[in-house]
Amino acid sequence: MPPKIENRIPDIVIGRLPLYLRALTRLKQEGIEVTSSHELGQRLGISSAQIRKDLSHFGGFGKQGTGYQIDFLVDKLQNVLKLDRHWKIAVIGAGNLGSAISHYRGFSDRGFEISWLFDADPDKVGTQVDRFVVRPLSELKDTLTKNHCQIAMVAVPAQHAQTVANMLVEAGIKAILNYAPINLTVPEGVMVQYIDPVVHMQHMTYYLEDK
């Protein structure tokens, strides 16, 4: 990340936009229509100066003092992040985690739609998980290619994650969210982001005291 050399906005800035969007959507749900970089900063633990600097990359929202129109800023951020559409997602791995992901209802109103669930296990293939029938990996490439799917979540054991990643690259996937606790090797132009709860907890234990 970022895969595009010509991209001018620092990736670290892009990475903060979803946090701004999440906090703004929350404020909107609370019936608030206008906010400030100060209020946003307090919610996020980010300095208001940083927020103003980040947002300035995308043109002027709200002038100094008058604050941000939340509706407008939400629309703008959704547009910048290409969330003014639904992205279809393939989930690989129908174990406990893959099933939990398949049951989760919080994706659709944030721009994503879980569309397929795949697993290598013949005993799982064909079974129903939430609204999905588990598909075999043999159908992965055709299904994702035909549907121009670009995003996949990997929820398989660590020892299978790289093999699955290779299949996803073969199938034209450009963005992988990897839940397996292993670093994936992918070609240029394919993005990988990682979710590993242990990494977060090990970060925090450094600061904990023995009890």
Add this chain to the structure above:
Amino acid sequence: MPPKIENRIPDIVIGRLPLYLRALTRLKQEGIEVTSSHELGQRLGISSAQIRKDLSHFGGFGKQGTGYQIDFLVDKLQNVLKLDRHWKIAVIGAGNLGSAISHYRGFSDRGFEISWLFDADPDKVGTQVDRFVVRPLSELKDTLTKNHCQIAMVAVPAQHAQTVANMLVEAGIKAILNYAPINLTVPEGVMVQYIDPVVHMQHMTYYLEDK
């Protein structure tokens, strides 16, 4: 983060140590005994200079050219991150995600032990999830205080997450891993880290092309 003012090592460095530990453990499992900052960097997509700089905060491991003894470095990192013990973890929320976490077997060999599962729903309390009997939130404070539990995972719906966080702070929790897509407000000295798959995907969609 970091909660300790006197802590001298930048938090961003501490945050990378679990990634180094994960990659080194992987190399060890592959039977490799010695590695280099170059090899490690390639695995992690981090520059070898950065890795050497980060590790130099903790004294000299492996001299230039001779590389790092993986066993030694793993022990050292586990020691620095206080993983030379098992940290008991409380999971709040026995829904699909909380259940998946309870079933997951990948915590124990990385320094953590899921020890209790709590839920507010009377229909869930008392039921068995993996090796846990779901406990009511009314038992949260006594259980965690008595056992000096310092780490909790929040896997409840967004609208309940802050309330649960307040209860956890009350119960003496110092480190919260929050899966709910909402920013939590906690007092000084309590750490929160976030896991939100949508934030990662929204980060990547910025770079995707319409298909």
